Amino acid sequence: MRIGIDIxxxxxxxxxxxxxxxxxxxxxxxxSIFIIGDTNKVRKEFPSIDSKxxxxxxxxxxxxxxxxxxxxxxxxxxDATVMVGAKMLKNDTIDVFFSPGNTGATVAASVLTLGKxxxxxxxxxxxxxxxxxxxETLLIDIGAISDCTEENLFHNALLGGFFYKTIYPASRPKxxxxxxxxxxGKGRHYHKKTFNYLKNLDNFVGNVESYNILDGSVDxxxxxxxxxxxxxxxxxxxxxxFIVKLREHFEGVSSKITGRIFKHLSHNYSxxxxxxxxxxxxxLPQYYGSAVLLGVNGIVxxxxxxxxxxxxxxxxxxxxxxxxERYLPGLRDLNDLKRLFIHxx
Amino acid sequence: MRIGIDIxxxxxxxxxxxxxxxxxxxxxxxxSIFIIGDTNKVRKEFPSIDSKxxxxxxxxxxxxxxxxxxxxxxxxxxDATVMVGAKMLKNDTIDVFFSPGNTGATVAASVLTLGKxxxxxxxxxxxxxxxxxxxETLLIDIGAISDCTEENLFHNALLGGFFYKTIYPASRPKxxxxxxxxxxGKGRHYHKKTFNYLKNLDNFVGNVESYNILDGSVDxxxxxxxxxxxxxxxxxxxxxxFIVKLREHFEGVSSKITGRIFKHLSHNYSxxxxxxxxxxxxxLPQYYGSAVLLGVNGIVxxxxxxxxxxxxxxxxxxxxxxxxERYLPGLRDLNDLKRLFIHxx
Numbered sequence: 001m002r003i004g005i006d007i008x009x010x011x012x013x014x015x016x017x018x019x020x021x022x023x024x025x026x027x028x029x030x031x032s033i034f035i036i037g038d039t040n041k042v043r044k045e046f047p048s049i050d051s052k053x054x055x056x057x058x059x060x061x062x063x064x065x066x067x068x069x070x071x072x073x074x075x076x077x078x079d080a081t082v083m084v085g086a087k088m089l090k091n092d093t094i095d096v097f098f099s100p101g102n103t104g105a106t107v108a109a110s111v112l113t114l115g116k117x118x119x120x121x122x123x124x125x126x127x128x129x130x131x132x133x134x135x136e137t138l139l140i141d142i143g144a145i146s147d148c149t150e151e152n153l154f155h156n157a158l159l160g161g162f163f164y165k166t167i168y169p170a171s172r173p174k175x176x177x178x179x180x181x182x183x184x185g186k187g188r189h190y191h192k193k194t195f196n197y198l199k200n201l202d203n204f205v206g207n208v209e210s211y212n213i214l215d216g217s218v219d220x221x222x223x224x225x226x227x228x229x230x231x232x233x234x235x236x237x238x239x240x241x242f243i244v245k246l247r248e249h250f251e252g253v254s255s256k257i258t259g260r261i262f263k264h265l266s267h268n269y270s271x272x273x274x275x276x277x278x279x280x281x282x283x284l285p286q287y288y289g290s291a292v293l294l295g296v297n298g299i300v301x302x303x304x305x306x307x308x309x310x311x312x313x314x315x316x317x318x319x320x321x322x323x324x325e326r327y328l329p330g331l332r333d334l335n336d337l338k339r340l341f342i343h344x345x
Numbered sequence: 346m347r348i349g350i351d352i353x354x355x356x357x358x359x360x361x362x363x364x365x366x367x368x369x370x371x372x373x374x375x376x377s378i379f380i381i382g383d384t385n386k387v388r389k390e391f392p393s394i395d396s397k398x399x400x401x402x403x404x405x406x407x408x409x410x411x412x413x414x415x416x417x418x419x420x421x422x423x424d425a426t427v428m429v430g431a432k433m434l435k436n437d438t439i440d441v442f443f444s445p446g447n448t449g450a451t452v453a454a455s456v457l458t459l460g461k462x463x464x465x466x467x468x469x470x471x472x473x474x475x476x477x478x479x480x481e482t483l484l485i486d487i488g489a490i491s492d493c494t495e496e497n498l499f500h501n502a503l504l505g506g507f508f509y510k511t512i513y514p515a516s517r518p519k520x521x522x523x524x525x526x527x528x529x530g531k532g533r534h535y536h537k538k539t540f541n542y543l544k545n546l547d548n549f550v551g552n553v554e555s556y557n558i559l560d561g562s563v564d565x566x567x568x569x570x571x572x573x574x575x576x577x578x579x580x581x582x583x584x585x586x587f588i589v590k591l592r593e594h595f596e597g598v599s600s601k602i603t604g605r606i607f608k609h610l611s612h613n614y615s616x617x618x619x620x621x622x623x624x625x626x627x628x629l630p631q632y633y634g635s636a637v638l639l640g641v642n643g644i645v646x647x648x649x650x651x652x653x654x655x656x657x658x659x660x661x662x663x664x665x666x667x668x669x670e671r672y673l674p675g676l677r678d679l680n681d682l683k684r685l686f687i688h689x690x
Contacts, residue, residue, distance in 0.1 A: 211578040
């Protein structure tokens with residue numbers, strides 16, 4: 001598998017992304033890495049990188065900033081990293097493109113360069129969330145498109161179901177529509193119509209609440225990108241809040257008699273930051289480090305802006321699963337998806 | 346202060362609500378409690394309740410179920426608990442009405458019976474969230490109205506700001522508009538217009554993300570009820586996920602050498618469920634147990650369906666603060682709010 005990695009668009013150092021890419025290439029056989037960024041900078045920091053037979057440097061320095069309008073910026077800045085990556089994907093130089101940030105720009109570059117899956121009106125970002133029980137739940141859309149119609153939500157359901165089945169081939173994913181309550185008839189003006197679209201799907205479980213993303217009662221949760229983005233960022237903030245409170249709590253018990261013993265233990269038996277990190281990692285919603293852009297003709301991963309070394313390794317492993325399971329060849333057009341998921345009794 | 350408590354509409358036992366009400370009346374002087382529900386059932390379980398000078402029983406058995414359309418049900422079931430409570434508020438028999446559930450029915454009953462604040466088009470539910478730093482953040486709307494316009498969001502900002510100032514009289518609340526990013530120009534079609542409305546407010550900090558609800562950078566976050574409801578239920582689910590993971594983690598270390606010591610400690614020094622509960626409580630988004638319905642002519646608290654004894658006590662304490670600070674007399678119409686928050690340079 002050949003992956004292109006935009007090292008310029010993230011919020012953390014490009015060095016972390018390069019380290020992550022190199023580590024992934026040790027883990028996964030037959031991986032070729034195309035590092036898209038300022039090649040001078042990379043060679044200076046990683047002098048031996050050119051000697052690696054499976055690593056290639058692609059020079060591109062410009063990025064599309066958060067303050068630019070994505071739609072016009074991708075047309076104007078044809079040499080921006082996201083445009084270079086999307087074009088390499090289009091030209092079959094790479095199989096997967098990863099960019100860690102500016103979701104709007106990556107979505108716009110992908111749609112413009114690769115085109116949408118035949119029949120799909122708008123792309124959607126799919127991201128996995130952890131659960132209270134085993135497994136993971138896919139939320140789609142987590143931020144590609146802020147306004148949506150019932151048809152977009154219907155397409156999100158099909159795309160999400162297909163993605164889930166690619167990752168878990170043996171499953172019959174339970175698909176739910178995010179709503180304010182589980183009763184039918186709830187929600188925005190388009191939710192009732194969406195419900196009518198979705199009830200034709202195999203394994204549609206009806207309306208679900210955001211609580212159900214985490215409780216394991218459903219595999220794929222369908223929503224608009226504005227709500228999905230808010231859910232994702234709430235989960236991230238709650239994770240941090242939890243770590244803050246846990247730390248406060250341990251510091252609190254430290255002042256008491258039992259606490260002194262805890263403190264002793266935490267020094268001598270290392271219950272401390274490592275343990276907090278372990279708990280924290282199991283809670284990270286974007287624990288793959290990326291979401292996958294569905295509904296475009298290519299495998300595009302959009303990393304969290306804060307994506308670092310570990311998250312990139314996880315993202316590449318996820319991409320590898322999609323590639324090995326032939327996600328893209330299986331997704332030719334909307335009719336394929338309908339045939340797969342619509343029940344004909 | 347006289348409070349009416351609907352004991353029939355919640356998901357937990359009515360007994361918990363009665364216990365909570367009785368406990369609150371011990372904590373707060375001059376509290377009168379009107380218990381709205383099946384009086385026979387209450388007298389059977391609490392035989393001495395009639396002897397309490399500050400507790401009154403109001404007979405009403407019917408509830409509006411989650412499967413009924415709220416708008417038509419409140420017109421048909423005039424003797425439902427939510428209608429009885431709203432009427433008591435309207436008739437000045439009580440100062441505050443509390444109902445633990447069926448948000449739609451309570452909103453509909455309140456609007457129909459009490460009327461809306463002059464100039465306000467739609468009511469909104471306001472709920473406090475905890476923070477990583479000190480203080481708390483108000484999110485409005487967390488589920489009264491699923492569809493909204495820029496004008497509704499503008500009103501939510503004014504109502505939320507006024508509510509926050511009532512609870513924290515010395516503050517100049519920082520008001521933010523929930524969006525998918527902090528850059529201007531992001532969001533749904535109505536967000537740009539809303540931004541233009543809001544930029545006239547004193548202390549408008551611009552677009553914020555759901556992450557900022559918890560990080561302390563803003564005091565009042567304005568959104569539509571669908572998104573707010575999804576944020577609330579995500580936070581609740583994340584809280585439960587933490588507790589599950591924390592428990593798993595402690596069980597995990599229990600199998601190792603250091604873990605055995607932890608296990609010993611947790612038995613002998615009671616680090617266990619109490620500690621988990623303490624952490625859990627500090628994370629509870631609806632830690633008051635209720636959200637307050639703003640934009641209607643009365644103080645209406647809508648409890649979480651799972652609201653129990655402790656949460657009701659907290660809710661009554663919150664109501665007391667609103668009552669003592671003369672929240673309602675201060676909120677006569679939209680123009681008052683505009684005068685308070687719109688900067689004239």
